[in-house]
Each structure stands twice: as structure tokens, then as C-alpha cells.
Amino acid sequence: MDASAFELSAQQRELAERARAFGQKWAPHATTIDRDDAAPLGEMVRDSVEMGVAGITIPTEYGGQGLSAFEFSIAVEESCRAMKSWMAGDVLFATTCTGPSVLMISGNEIAQKQYLPEIAAGRRTAAIALSEPNHGSAVTDIETTARREGDTLVINGDKRFITGCPEYDTYVTFVRLDDRPGAKGIGAVVVEKGTPGLELGGGPEYMGSRGSPHGELRFRDCRLPMSNLLMGEGSFPVLMQAFNMERLYIASLCLGLAEGAYDEAVAYGSERHQFGKPIDEFQAVYHLIAEMWTQIESVRYLTQRAALTADQGKFPKALDVSVAKLHAADTARDVCWKAMQVLGGNGLVTGFPPERCFRDVIVSSIAGGTIQVLKNTIASQLLGKRLDQRAR
Ligand SMILES: Cc1cc2nc3c(=O)[nH]c(=O)nc-3n(C[C@H](O)[C@H](O)[C@H](O)COP(=O)(O)OP(=O)(O)OC[C@H]3O[C@@H](n4cnc5c(N)ncnc54)[C@H](O)[C@@H]3O)c2cc1C
Incomplete structure (x- = not known):
């Protein structure tokens, strides 16, 4: 990698400009969002789509921009610089970051076709649910289970500190699929808000990242079709x-x-x-x-x-x-x-x-x-x- 790798192309400069415009548009609201610890997420996501900073790494065949992690990084940087608030980045997170990345890497084409176009268009927002009340840093100890019952998965357990909850509508969730301890039994499923057996609740008030929704997921015999299994055990x-x-x-x-x-x-x-x-x-x-x-x-x-x-x-x-x-x-x-x-x-x-x-x-x-x-x-x-x- 030589120094020219860091020079932005014309296309990247345009993306940076769009991200800056998005941040500038919301900058006048940053103090209110921070004070009230509430943001008009839906409106902000719609803006991010219209202003061309949504679904940055989602492949073009699914309606995304098909760009790389580098472009995502630039867009997050520029929008946060202009808005001077975490919240600008949070909006980009919802349609590009960890949730969509797990969908993309999963190889589950049914889920990819179902969710990625919706996320790229900002009609869906995607969270990542890994942390639990008893397991934060110890990610390999998670206890949320996904039990196979015929052609159904039955999910039980709790997730905590989940960015986007309860406002986002799609939750990419790390689960334990078998009894082997540690990382070996862990995989991931995708769950939609409103699925019976999934209850979404708010979280505690943070000192920073205010305005960003965050909360808890409670799975109680939440039944999912097998097509919602993104990656099986062994995929940690x-x-x-x-x-x-x-x-x-x-x-x-x-x-x-x-x-x-x-x-x-x-x-x-x-x-x-x-x-x-x-x-x-x-x-x-x-x-x-x-x-x-x-x-x-x-x-x-x-x-x-x-x-x-x-x-x-x-x-x-x-x-x-x-x-x-x-x-x-x-x-x-x-x-x-x-x-x-x-x-x-x-x-x-x-x-x-x-x-x-x-x-x-x-x-x-x-x-x-x-x-x-x-x-x-x-x-x-x-x-x-x-x-x-x-x-x-
Ligand atoms: C704003 C915010 C957004 C978040 N968003 C998400 C999200 O979207 N999805 C999600 O799944 N999670 C999310 N989290 C959770 C976050 O990932 C965890 O809070 C974090 O991993 C730490 O876990 P914990 O809070 O349980 O702390 P603990 O794991 O209990 O750690 C407490 C202390 O012990 C130390 N410690 C623990 N284990 C070790 C070790 N092996 N070696 C050395 N020190 C250790 C830690 O460094 C820390 O200082 C979010 C958290 C915040 C604050």
C-alpha cells in the first residue's frame, strides 16, 4: 500500500461531500437531540437515503452502493464532523454497519434477498444483538439459545445494550445452537420486530451517544423459520x-x-x-x-x-x-x-x-x-x- 491509497478519488470526494451535507443539515438539531436524548430517527434515515449515504457497502444487486469499508469510514467521519454528534454516525450504522455485514457474509441468499434491498432503501434498519446481561466482554459465553424443532428455530434469552432497540425493525442476533461451551456452538439468526415471542424494551440513559435508541431484547419461545438462520454453529x-x-x-x-x-x-x-x-x-x-x-x-x-x-x-x-x-x-x-x-x-x-x-x-x-x-x-x-x- 503506497501513500496514494489515502488520496480520495473523485467518487469518494463526492461521497464525502454528501456525508458532510447530511451532517450539516442535522447540525442545528444536535443540541436538542442531545438534551432530549431523542432523535427523529425515521426522518434522519430517510434523509440519509435521499442524500446518498445509506447502504454504502451493500452490493448494487441488492440496491446498495456496492462500495467498500473505506468509503463507509469516510462517510461516518464526514457526517460526524459536520453534525458534531454521534447521532449522525448512528444513522449510517443502521443501513451499512454490523447488521448488514453479517447478512452479507452469511451466504444465506433467501435472507439477503429479503432484507438487504429493504435496508439499502432505508425501509428497514438493522441492529446487531450480541451482548447479554451476564455476558458483555465474554462474547463466547452467550446464553441465548436457538433450539431446532422440526423446520423451526425456537429462541430464548435476553440481549442488553442493543443499539437501535426498540426503534429498529431488524435484529441480527448471536445465538447458541448447541450445548458445546464457548465459541463452537455460536451462530446467528435474523429476527424482525413484531415477531411473536420477541419483546423489545428501552435501556438506561447514557452520558453520551444521546438520541441513539438502545435497549433490551427478550426472547421467550420466539419461533423462526429455518431460513432466518444466517450462520450455524461453528461460524463464530x-x-x-x-x-x-x-x-x-x-x-x-x-x-x-x-x-x-x-x-x-x-x-x-x-x-x-x-x-x-x-x-x-x-x-x-x-x-x-x-x-x-x-x-x-x-x-x-x-x-x-x-x-x-x-x-x-x-x-x-x-x-x-x-x-x-x-x-x-x-x-x-x-x-x-x-x-x-x-x-x-x-x-x-x-x-x-x-x-x-x-x-x-x-x-x-x-x-x-x-x-x-x-x-x-x-x-x-x-x-x-x-x-x-x-x-x-
Ligand atoms: C453506547 C453503547 C452501544 C452498544 N451497542 C451494542 C450493540 O449494538 N450490540 C451489542 O451486542 N452490544 C452493544 N453494546 C454493549 C457493549 O459491546 C458492551 O457494553 C461491552 O462489550 C462491554 O461489556 P459489559 O458492559 O458487559 O462490561 P464487562 O464485560 O462486564 O466489563 C467490565 C470491565 O471488565 C473488563 N474486562 C472484562 N473482561 C476482561 C478481560 N478478559 N480482560 C481484561 N478486562 C476485562 C472490561 O474491560 C471492563 O473494564 C453497546 C454498549 C454501549 C455502551
Whole structure:
């Protein structure tokens, strides 16, 4: 990969422009969405379709844009930078990210034909349901079961912290299909909102990513046709390839939010005067700008590299994308904090974007895999040995 890989083509620049326009359109609503912890998701998704930022990686034969993880990353970055809110990325997540990626990698053509065109057109939104009340980081311990009964699957169990619930209408759900412990028995099904036996509920209030719906799924003898089985037992490693899109998404979101906070700091630094001159002419502030930009460039490099080296252009590699997400969340938090310092007291006032970006970025250290779990993944790939995490 040479440096030209990072230069955007005309088509990519157009996509970035569309994503920026989408973020700008919703920027005036960012404070209200954050304050009320509620967003007009349906309207935002419709806009994302009309403005050409939906279904980015879904193949064209299913009505998507047929683009790669790299383009998805750029679109998330630009929309979050312009809106200065997690919520912009969340809308793109609903029609491109982890849920659609599992459908795409599954090889289940019936489900692909049924769901991908609807998702690409924004008539459906797709969530990923993996975490459970008793198993967050320990994804290989999930307890939600899918029992085969004739030509039916019977699902039982609970999912927690699920982005999009209860508003999204399609839930790609990780389940245990047999009694073997650990990853071996795990596969995935697709379930629609409204299926008897599936109850959707809201979740707790977060400090950041506000406006993004999130909640709990309760499966009680929820019966599905066998065609809803996306991947059977033994498919966990492949499922995690699709899940790596979630890590890329969060790294891209951090990049956009850091840039959004930086843009605010630059504008404020030239307008605000103290001691008779603009504050960006004090060398301490002048240097903060340089430090922030250097940090942003490092996040951009690692994030785009993870996207560019993705398998089939769509499924980022575990090592690259874990490094990108770990660095992005940590660095973006520091960039936002520096931007808050440039704004002085206003940096702490709600409604000024840097503090919202800061809160959103903190969430990104947990969602999609915690700092500690990412370090486990990175070290295990580097050293070629996986430390046993299990109690004896
Ligand atoms: C905003 C948001 C959106 C989310 N969206 C989704 C979603 O759409 N779908 C979904 O399925 N989930 C989602 N999640 C859940 C998220 O993936 C989990 O919260 C996360 O994986 C951590 O799990 P946990 O909260 O149960 O924490 P725990 O796993 O209980 O971890 C608690 C602490 O222990 C540490 N720890 C645990 N195990 C280890 C270990 N082996 N080594 C070192 N440290 C360890 C963790 O790093 C952490 O510090 C979301 C979460 C948030 C906050």
C-alpha cells in the first residue's frame, strides 16, 4: 500500500461531500437531540437515503452502493464532523454497519434477498444483538439459545445494550445452537420486530451517544423459520469478521468527532480575545491547535489503513481495526478535552459542541469492545498466544 491509497478519488470526494451535507443539515438539531436524548430517527434515515449515504457497502444487486469499508469510514467521519454528534454516525450504522455485514457474509441468499434491498432503501434498519446481561466482554459465553424443532428455530434469552432497540425493525442476533461451551456452538439468526415471542424494551440513559435508541431484547419461545438462520454453529470466527465493521465504525466516528471539536476550537480561538488579542495568538493555544491536528492525523492514518486493508474491501482485520479503535477512542478523547480548554468556561457549557463530542467519544471506549478487551486482541495477534481468560 503506497501513500496514494489515502488520496480520495473523485467518487469518494463526492461521497464525502454528501456525508458532510447530511451532517450539516442535522447540525442545528444536535443540541436538542442531545438534551432530549431523542432523535427523529425515521426522518434522519430517510434523509440519509435521499442524500446518498445509506447502504454504502451493500452490493448494487441488492440496491446498495456496492462500495467498500473505506468509503463507509469516510462517510461516518464526514457526517460526524459536520453534525458534531454521534447521532449522525448512528444513522449510517443502521443501513451499512454490523447488521448488514453479517447478512452479507452469511451466504444465506433467501435472507439477503429479503432484507438487504429493504435496508439499502432505508425501509428497514438493522441492529446487531450480541451482548447479554451476564455476558458483555465474554462474547463466547452467550446464553441465548436457538433450539431446532422440526423446520423451526425456537429462541430464548435476553440481549442488553442493543443499539437501535426498540426503534429498529431488524435484529441480527448471536445465538447458541448447541450445548458445546464457548465459541463452537455460536451462530446467528435474523429476527424482525413484531415477531411473536420477541419483546423489545428501552435501556438506561447514557452520558453520551444521546438520541441513539438502545435497549433490551427478550426472547421467550420466539419461533423462526429455518431460513432466518444466517450462520450455524461453528461460524463464530466468520461472524467476528463482520463484527470488525463495528470497530471500524467507532474509530471513524471518533475521528469525525475529534475533527468537529477541533473545528470549533479553531473558530473560537480566532474570535475570542483576551489581553487585547485573539487567544490563538498565545503560543500555548497556538501549540494546542498543532497538537490536536497531529493527533487527528494519527487517528486518520490508522483508521483508514484498517479500512483499506479490509478483507474483500468489507471486513476489517482484527489486528488493524483493534489498533485503530483503541488509538482513536483514546486520542479523540484527548483532542476533545484540548478543544474544551480552548473554549475556556464555554468548553464546559452544554450546547457548545466540544463537550458533547467529548461525552460521545467516552462512550466509544466501551461500545464495540472495551479498551482492555481490545488490548487482549492486539497482544494475542502480535504474540501468537491467547491468554486464558477463564476462572479455574
Ligand atoms: C453506547 C453503547 C452501544 C452498544 N451497542 C451494542 C450493540 O449494538 N450490540 C451489542 O451486542 N452490544 C452493544 N453494546 C454493549 C457493549 O459491546 C458492551 O457494553 C461491552 O462489550 C462491554 O461489556 P459489559 O458492559 O458487559 O462490561 P464487562 O464485560 O462486564 O466489563 C467490565 C470491565 O471488565 C473488563 N474486562 C472484562 N473482561 C476482561 C478481560 N478478559 N480482560 C481484561 N478486562 C476485562 C472490561 O474491560 C471492563 O473494564 C453497546 C454498549 C454501549 C455502551
